[in-house]
Amino acid sequence: MSIRQFWKYLKNRAHLLETNVADELESPKLPKRMPKYLSLDESIRLLIESEKSPRDYCILTIFLNCALRLTELVNLNLEQMQADSIQIIGKGNKERRIFHTPATKKALAVWMETRKTMQPQTNALFITKHGTRVTNKGVQDIVKKYLKKAGLGDRGLSTHKLRHTSATTIFKYGNVDVRTLQQLLGHESLNTTQIYMAVDNDQLQAAVNSNPLASMFGR
Numbered sequence: 001m002s003i004r005q006f007w008k009y010l011k012n013r014a015h016l017l018e019t020n021v022a023d024e025l026e027s028p029k030l031p032k033r034m035p036k037y038l039s040l041d042e043s044i045r046l047l048i049e050s051e052k053s054p055r056d057y058c059i060l061t062i063f064l065n066c067a068l069r070l071t072e073l074v075n076l077n078l079e080q081m082q083a084d085s086i087q088i089i090g091k092g093n094k095e096r097r098i099f100h101t102p103a104t105k106k107a108l109a110v111w112m113e114t115r116k117t118m119q120p121q122t123n124a125l126f127i128t129k130h131g132t133r134v135t136n137k138g139v140q141d142i143v144k145k146y147l148k149k150a151g152l153g154d155r156g157l158s159t160h161k162l163r164h165t166s167a168t169t170i171f172k173y174g175n176v177d178v179r180t181l182q183q184l185l186g187h188e189s190l191n192t193t194q195i196y197m198a199v200d201n202d203q204l205q206a207a208v209n210s211n212p213l214a215s216m217f218g219r
Contacts (some may be wrong), residue, residue, distance in 0.1 A: 037165040042152060049149040056142050058111035059126060062086075063143075063159065066098045067166035067185055070159040074136055076125040081108065090186040098184065 038046065043064050050057040062068060072088050080087045085099045100108075115127065124133035134142075140159055147153050167185055170176060176184075 036155070036157060036161050037168045038152070038157070038161070040169065042150070043165060043169070045150040046146055046152065049146045054107075054111045054114040055126060056146065058107040059139060059142060060146065060162070061103050061107040063162040064166050064169075065101045065104045067163050067170065068098075069163060069186075070136055070139060072186075073159075074126070074134060074139055077123045078125055079123065081125065088186065094186065096184075096186050 047057065047060055047064070050060050059073065062073060066086065066088075068088065069090065072090055075089065076086070080089070085097050086104075088096050088098055090096060118127060118129065119131050120127050121131040122133050126134045126139075128134055128138065143157075143159050143162065144153065147155070147157055163185075170184065171178075
């Protein structure tokens with residue numbers, strides 16, 4: 001990019017060139033970085049550390065089961081909770097439906113009983129001890145707290161990495177195709193979702209070995 005700007009300056013500002021040869025240059029494509037995520041054992045450790053707090057346990061359970069964005073979780077209201085699913089309002093005010101897992105259903109039930117005793121002042125699903133809606137920073141601090149307790153505080157992980165963890169785990173163990181995962185995550189572009197197709201080497205090896213020719217041996 002700096003080379004382009006230099007040649008543009010020589011032609012348009014300094015008037016030293018008649019032609020900007022850098023116009024024909026193609027910008028190199030930067031490699032996509034693989035998302036950081038927790039292993040299955042690390043996810044379980046994180047949940048165990050938060051079991052004494054119904055609210056925090058529920059927050060982490062929803063992150064790890066439903067692959068929500070931070071803002072989507074913070075903005076959840078009671079009316080979005082349905083018997084079998086959560087109605088998510090994502091980017092661009094677009095709605096999507098995420099079905100409960102047994103874990104989210106149980107965690108929500110326990111948290112809702114606790115929430116009733118806290119004199120809530122809002123219809124927000126997750127509230128503070130003062131009855132007000134939790135904030136983005138508040139949830140970030142909660143996640144950091146339990147990452148540290150689980151011995152994972154030095155990994156540079158965050159709430160968004162829990163979303164990556166959920167997406168990766170679902171893709172790895174759920175036998176779902178990339179378009180289903182796209183809908184679950186609320187991605188506008190399929191290209192954004194395709195990064196999860198390369199995060200698991202075991203799955204890639206299994207896919208190659210599923211070829212019927214993989215077991216054909218020469219004489």
